[in-house]
Amino acid sequence: MAESFYQYWGKCRQNTDNSSYHLLAYHNLDVAACGYQIVKHNYFNSFELFEKIGFSSNDKEQAALWFAYFLAWHDIGKFANGFQKLFKHNNPQLVAADPSKEYLSRHDSLGWWLWRESLSLKPEIQLDKYDIKIKNLYNIWLLIMTGHHGKPPELLKNIKGILAFNEQDKESASDYIQAINQLFIKDNKLQHYPEFFIDKTHQEKLNQISWLIAGLTVISDWLGSNEQLFSFNWQVMPLSEYWQNHAIIQAENAIATLPKLSSVAQFKNIKNLFPFIEKPTPLQEYALSCQLSDKHPELFIMEDVTGAGKTEASMILASRLMSAQKVQGIYIGLPTMATANAIYQRTANVYEKLYQTGSHPSLVLTHGASYMNPNFTQSILTNDHISQQKYSNGEQSVSAECNEWFVDTRKKALLAEVGVGTLDQVLMAIMPFKHQSLRLLGLRHKLLILDEVHAYDSYMVKLLEILLNYHASQGGSAIILTATLPVFLREKLLNAFNKGLTNNQQTLSLNQSLPFPLITRLNYHGLTEKPIDTREEVKRQVKIAWIKDIETGITKIQQSIEQGKIICWIKNSVADAIELYQQLQLQRQHTLNIDADHILLFHSRFAFCDRLEIEEKALTWAGKSSNSEIRQAKVIIATQVIEQSLDLDFDEMISDIAPIDLLIQRAGRLQRHVRDKHGNIKPDNKENQSKDERDPPVLTVFAPPWQDEPQKDWLDNPAFRNTSYVYPNHAYLWLTQKILLKQEYIKMPQEARLLIDSVYAEDIEPPSGLLEVYYKEKGKSLSHSSIAKQSVLDINSGYRRGSDSYWDEDVKLSTRLSKDNIDLYLAYYNEEHEIIPYSVNSEYAWEQSRVSISLSKWERIKKSIKQLDDISLEKKRQQLHRPQAIIVLLEKGDGPSFYTKSLGFHAN
16 A cells, blocks of 8 residues: 555645545546546447447447546656646645646646656556557547646747656655556556557557547536535545546536436428428428438538528427437537527527427527626526536526536537537538547537638638538537529638548539529439529628718618618728717718717627627617617618628618628618518518518618729728728629629529629630739738638547647637737726726626727727726736736726727727
8 A cells, every 4th residue: 555656645725734645546537437438328329439440339338447547547647746836735645746847848748757657668568468559548548638728738849848857756656556456457447458449440540530539628627626526535545446446426416417328300291390480481392392312421512592591491400300310419600609699599499399398408609708698598407516607596497497517618619519609619610729639529510500711811721621621520410501502612611621522622613503592412322403492581682882981871871860761871891980989970960860869889899797788779770570660761771780680671772882792781771571561561361561661771872983994092082091992802892793793683583693703704804904902802811711721620630739830838729810909998987986897787797888990990099098097907817817807097087998888998
């Protein structure tokens, strides 16, 4: 009982007493027992991973024990005296502090160093004769195990192992591993390595799934480190006794806190999912009737107009795929937080119907501000000991039952059975973000539903291609929804999925002349492209009118007010929107004859609390349920924030010139629902319900005067300066103007393909005056795609760091290659000279006081903005747990300010 490894602590409570520690050997076994139970009970379909590397269906016990064996190595880096010194004590039973040793590398990386530089060289820990091959096997497993804190261990050359370990530490670690060998290999009858362990193919497969096993390792460590589930123990006993009488028993209780896999319901009919649908749209009919293939992956691309029921069609198909056991859950990826919020509300009403009655499927909203969504926080279970983040109390919602184990951090959110969030959360799975392995684990057996894919730039498109390639290679299926997809982008996405599906580089050949709407389907049986019809109610023809100055647009607003209509002008920049709003307020009393609060400004630079109010007001004024009285003489000045997902319906619309796909999106919010001539929604099931009684829709486009041969200064007019900055490829704007002048209408769906391809077809050459900017932006696009390729993980090489430094804490990595944004937190000094947040929300007051602006803008204006002094700022940052937070101070009263409730952040 004198083994030296009993002198090392694994967990402790600082500054209490000498008994407030847990022996390192025991902590390792706690985590090992959790992994054992996870595989034995097949949580997260974990045993399937072990089947992939050679274990048979009858070998679940053996696979669970081998996983536990390697998990018992996970914290060997804590044998470093440099680490042991972190617990200040005078306990003679614990190893004495060595003043010559330092803790300069994390214990996870120190564990990798200890294996490579010491333990791997000791013959006494080798169990079989296959030294080289077994060492290679251990190299793979030890990278996974020591990388249990969410990222692979550092490169050996960067680890300060010599400074952390003394010789006693190394010997104690060796003694511990020999004891572990005795416990698992002999006492638990593992005996020898399975033959396939030394097979080259086995090790290649192990490398491929090592990222997924790393996710299981993280979960095992989280469970095994939970003090509420595993009590501290410092009494010396044989490891076999601790394993049987403590670790295994407590681990069984620990995994009971994990959500159980819900039983999938058999698909019945469309009414079961969506009782409000009287007659399926053609797209929904396809989702209902298409014959599903075998259990292999499939990709569906659904191209149809706004209002064609794409979301419902995707959920119908999802239910059928789940019934056929092709997928077990869903993740819906959206371009923005606002779109994710909107889809979350719709998903919450239907997701439970995908599972059998009595199941408790988890539904998660995952994006940067999900915890501030009131509908989401009300649906979260409380009193979960694993979670450290506080969530709002409230009754459990029957329509949105969530499990707090998943939602305490976004890192675990993809493990939920149904998730809704931004695409970023999924892209992070294939990039060197901490805990990306959990995201990869969560993606397995998930149906990816990706909406509004046309909204992404070349950087995100390349990341999406790589994601689809990986997902297909892992047997995953996907549905892509879009109203405006260029042919070249459809090709890219299909080819990316196909290469993962077939594991070859053959390029698919697409039919370039197919009409819109279109269903494209790809599986092992090949590619099918099927044109479909769309329902009559959403076939629309929007006339295009043109204006070339602001005054003409204001006159149109005045006419709309006089006619009692609701009108929206979509500006391309926040600055332009604020300027127009202020101009309307100045002219309001003289010419517009409208109350100040009947003009609404809606852009992205409002504090979160104000933006929620504005979004709610916009939906009240122009949402589907609005009536003639509410809509009467209202004006909304907005930016791109209303382009997607918000169900808004305007009588009139003006838009700054923008690329054709965005104008089509904006036109989709013009007379979106069928109303009578007064603006009241027409009741269902009426004979004339499909006929809108308002004047035919007109989209008025604010653009420069037409030029057959524009020069590079085409957009130099001050009115379009910000437009030229927001949409830097001016050729796309000119080509948009050209095709709309020619067609005079946006006719959907019959001319959708013509409109999109007239701007984005790759063989188009713009006029000579715009060639320079066209090819400059094309070059940037290629460069951004290249950066994206360099930013992703090489999954097949195994769970390890490459030569890059992306895993380092000080290297900034993003799923979006856009201008850097920073967060400003708005605050006041109250009468007691205390710093208080702008928002009055008691629970999320600071976060709801946050405004995001570009870094370049902040650098330009920060000297004119009052901020906290350095000492107060640092103190407040620690309280907020936001080390980079910038707190700016507002002056109470009516004096000038850089932020107001009506204008948002407007400093120049």
